[in-house]
Amino acid sequence: MELSQLPLVLWNSIESYDNVYSKQKLETDQERPKAKVSIKPAQHVFRGDTVTLRCDIDGEGVTSWQYSWYKDDSSYSTSELQEHTFRSVTESDAGKYFCYGAERGGSRSSQDSDAVTLTVSDRPQAVLSVSPQKWLTEGDPVTLICEVYGSSTGWTFSWYNLTASSDNRYHFQRLSDNSRGAGGNYTVSSAALNHTGVYVCRAERGEPAYKTTFSNTQPVWVTALIVFSGVSPRVSLIISPSRTQHFPSVSLSLSCEDQRNSDRWNVKRYTDRWGLQDCSSSVWGSQTGSTCTISSTITSDTGVYWCQSESGENYHPVNITVHYGVVLESPVHPVTEGDTLTLRCLYQNSTPPNLSQSSLRI
Template identity: 85%
Template sequence: MRVLISHIHSRHTKEKPKAKVSIKPDQHVFREEKVTLRCDIDGEGVTSWQYSWYKDSSNSVFSELQEHTFSPFTESDAGKYFCYGAERGGSRSSQDSDAVTLTVSNRAQAVLSVSPQKWLTEGDPVTLICEVYGSSTGWTFSWYTLTASSDNIYFQLLSDSSRGAGGNYTVSSAALKHTGVYVCRAERGEPAYKTTFSNTQPVWVTGVSPRVSLIISPSRTQHFPSVPLSLSCEDQSNSDRWRVRRYTDSLGLEDCSSLRRASQTGSTCTINSTITSDTGVYWCQSESGENYHPVNITVQADVIMESPVHPVTEGDNLTLRADFYKDGSLIQNPKNTEMIISTVSKSHEGFYYCKHSERGESPKSWISVRVSHSESQISVLHTLSSLSVVCPYLLVTVMLIFKCCRMRGETPD
């Protein structure tokens, strides 16, 4: 019947309104998501339309509703759809709409990235970017931090995490409290369809003068396997309320007390014998969940580089050394394995590593540079001393001008 009507009115095709299909939320949808197709026809003088929906190459009408909803959407619902309308009780009809293709995937996945980098110094800007793999329409996003205890890991929603559909969470000036491991999640539709939690992305912020320090013994960031390693959180009050946490690529977020080969006494974590999977970032966490002083520690055989654990102060010297390991023993440092950078500046901040032609290269270590407090004081003192010299002359000049103006005002005509 539909084919016959199209044939009868073929001479007047240009006068027919064309049906249009809209999709909510998107053409690319996910299994178990709610999807709605809507057919609209802008036909002058027509008060009511009878709608017909077709799928793929079938001539059978599968729905006569203006809006057809799949709830939930399944793999069998994927395909090409178009709609057509005929006037109820009249002779007019519409053109077929353009076909739209609905594709389906398994559970939506959120993907999290960090820009410009995950290692930061206090005051640096950083942006967390959350995206949904293969889809970009209609999503709102939430951000979480991972928090570890001795027997559990859980997601903690950021208090200001609802940032709308942009997918970016921006911190204009990073603070020590922003150190942590982040994940994101997206949702859309009503009822809300939620993605999986994203991959984890750590953000590490080093401070100029942190309230707590992570003391490492031996005092370096790179270590050989099979050696003991001690990590202690120390603050000015010698409090033991701090705990050592770590994040590794292989095992994620962990508490020191839950590690094999390790034990925590007070604020000190002791690893009895290091292995390569101990490579990761270690930091101090308070009872309230504040994170301080992240340090990237690597465990590797053959070649390591000795680099400072704490930030280097501007104006100081920086010494980097290479160590070599063979058959379970440390080899005495050969010549020319030491590099000294005199008068360090902020431009020297970055990742460093050393390389040997036969034994390979060491891991990379982040060298953080902090502004010298003494230089700041000198700058302030210099400014004050300059003002003390300038101000008397400035005051005398103003008084002379004032006196001159007064004399002119008292001079008779």
């Protein structure tokens, strides 16, 4: 007999049974507590992070649960522990997780939790920027902004002053921490000459702490506020030949002149190609006393040079360029109102190297 030919009474019996079963199942599900999954420190984490999945079940009268974990709809683990921890998470741990619980020694069980997605990415990179600009005058405000791309929560930020020793090994002097969040700001409300330097940042989160790599470097240059009092600055960087633009393949001398002769000074530099370096390194220059000599300049010597004391104080940054063709000969240091200023264009292949000259009173 075909199903369509079943007696109407039998159809009504089947339909009535289905309705009763559905109603009982709904009532049973409503009575069963629903499990809930949470992830710490976040659903988007990075390789090497410590990650904890937690299954919470609010089951009245149940004192002990057996927790079952599922990943991507497949059984993953069963444990009496409420938490499942990855000590050093990898990309293979990424996926959708849910849990449910069964009463140990009893008959009750929970509903399945909603699934949560764990995403694992490469080790994060902190990114440092400077606002409003890198070249400042004494008294200007400046902010170092540290961010972690691809993640927005749970980070604590630290800033470091980067220094280089005579063997060009880097050392990190920690400045400060900031509040947690998507990014952190380290603000100096009134820049001083000694804030000249090269900075990096790093972020960390979790317990034990998981740290990002160090950020890109960001230099900050603070120049003296010109006060027409006739008082010379304590430390000056004396350049010979006395200009900021130079030709390749010539000798260049840089000397730190201390008005009080109280410290031995080293010449430091920061270039796009080589980063932070000390002149006493044999790689690019040689230092005698407080004088640094570059025997034969090359274009990659273009950068910012300044004086640093043995105690780490930084003074008088000067932007020096090395290039072919024509250079402008102008004063290295600021001039005073009313002085006569002479500007001269020099051509590398002329003898003497002189194109034109102009004088003006400012």
